[in-house]
Amino acid sequence: MASFLRSTLRTAASRALHTQPAASPASTPNALELIRSQPSQYIVASVAGQKYILSPRDLLTVPRLNDVKVGDVLKLSNIHEIGSREYTVRGSPIIPLEHVNVEATVVEHTKGPMQFIVKMKRRKGYKRTVQHKQTYTRLRIGPIHIPYSSTASSS
Amino acid sequence: MVFEYCDTYTSSANFRTYIHNHLEGIARKNPHVEFVVKQRPNKEPVVRGFYINNRDKVICLKGLEVNGIEKKVELLLDSSGAKIKPLKRRIVESRNEAARVIQQTRMLAVLDTRVPGMHD
Numbered sequence: 001m002a003s004f005l006r007s008t009l010r011t012a013a014s015r016a017l018h019t020q021p022a023a024s025p026a027s028t029p030n031a032l033e034l035i036r037s038q039p040s041q042y043i044v045a046s047v048a049g050q051k052y053i054l055s056p057r058d059l060l061t062v063p064r065l066n067d068v069k070v071g072d073v074l075k076l077s078n079i080h081e082i083g084s085r086e087y088t089v090r091g092s093p094i095i096p097l098e099h100v101n102v103e104a105t106v107v108e109h110t111k112g113p114m115q116f117i118v119k120m121k122r123r124k125g126y127k128r129t130v131q132h133k134q135t136y137t138r139l140r141i142g143p144i145h146i147p148y149s150s151t152a153s154s155s
Numbered sequence: 156m157v158f159e160y161c162d163t164y165t166s167s168a169n170f171r172t173y174i175h176n177h178l179e180g181i182a183r184k185n186p187h188v189e190f191v192v193k194q195r196p197n198k199e200p201v202v203r204g205f206y207i208n209n210r211d212k213v214i215c216l217k218g219l220e221v222n223g224i225e226k227k228v229e230l231l232l233d234s235s236g237a238k239i240k241p242l243k244r245r246i247v248e249s250r251n252e253a254a255r256v257i258q259q260t261r262m263l264a265v266l267d268t269r270v271p272g273m274h275d
Contacts, residue, residue, distance in 0.1 A: 038254075040251065040252070040254040041254055042253070042254040042255070052246065052247055053247070054247065055249055055251045055254060056251070057249075057250065057251065058247050058248065058249040058251070059247070059248040059249075060246065060247055061242045061245060061246050061247075061248075062246075070232070070233050083254065083255065084254050084255075085254055085255055085256075107235055108233055108234055108235035108237070109233040109234070110233075110234060110235070110237070110239070110242070111239070112239065112240075112241055112242050112243065113239050113240065113241055134242070134243070136242050138235075
C-alpha cells in the first residue's frame with residue numbers, strides 16, 4: 001500500500017516537472033532571444049483584415065488584392081503574436097516592426113471554380129442562374145526575422 | 156506564351172490589331188516570359204500559356220474586343236498554372252509541423268518515468 005502511494009506520488013511529481021511555469025524574461029529583446037533560440041516559430045498576423053496563424057513557407061490565400069502585381073514582396077505590418085514551442089510574445093495590439101519582420105511574396109492572382117447560384121421562387125415562374133468565380137490572391141510567407149538587438153542583457 | 160492567329164479570318168481581326176499595338180509593350184513589361192506569335196490558318200485565334208508545372212492553359216479569343224484580349228492575357232500572366240480548385244476552405248496550406256507541438260521523442264521520455272522496483 002505504501003509503495004503504491006509512493007509510486008503515484010513519484011509519477012505525479014515527474015509529470016508536474018513539465019507544468020511548472022518558467023521565470024519571465026526581463027525585457028522584450030530577452031523574450032525574443034528565447035523564441036529565436038527554439039527550432040521553429042509561428043506568427044499571428046492580420047492580412048487584408050483577417051487574422052491567420054502563419055509559419056515560414058506557407059501558402060496563404062486571401063481575397064484578391066488589386067493593388068499588387070505577381071512577384072511583389074509585401075511586408076506584414078500587423079503581427080499580433082509571435083511564438084514558439086514554449087514561449088509567446090503578444091503585442092498590444094501589434095508587435096513593432098523593429099522586433100519582428102516577415103515578408104510575403106505574391107505568387108499568383110487566381111479565380112476559384114465557377115459557382116452556379118440558382119435563385120428560384122416556386123409557383124411564380126421566377127428562376128435565375130448567376131455564374132460567379134471568386135477572385136483570390138495567393139501569398140508565400142517568407143522566413144520570420146527577429147533582428148538581434150543591442151539592448152538585450154546577457155544572462 | 157504562344158499567340159496563334161489567322162491572317163484571313165474575321166474573328167482574328169481584333170487579335171491582329173492587338174498584336175500590332177499592344178503585344179510589344181506587354182512583352183517588354185514581362186521579360187521573364189517568352190512570347191511567340193504563330194500563324195494558324197483557317198482556325199480561330201487562340202492564346203496558350205505554358206507553365207513551370209508542365210500544365211498549359213488555352214484560351215480562345217474569338218468574339219473578344221481588344222480590351223477583352225488584354226484581360227485574358229493578363230489572366231494567363233497572373234496565373235501559376237495550378238489546377239483551379241475550390242479555395243474557400245484552403246486558406247493556409249502549410250507543410251510545417253505546428254511550432255507548439257511537443258516533439259515525439261520528448262513525448263516518449265515523459266511516458267517512460269517508471270522507477271524500477273516501485274511497481275509490483
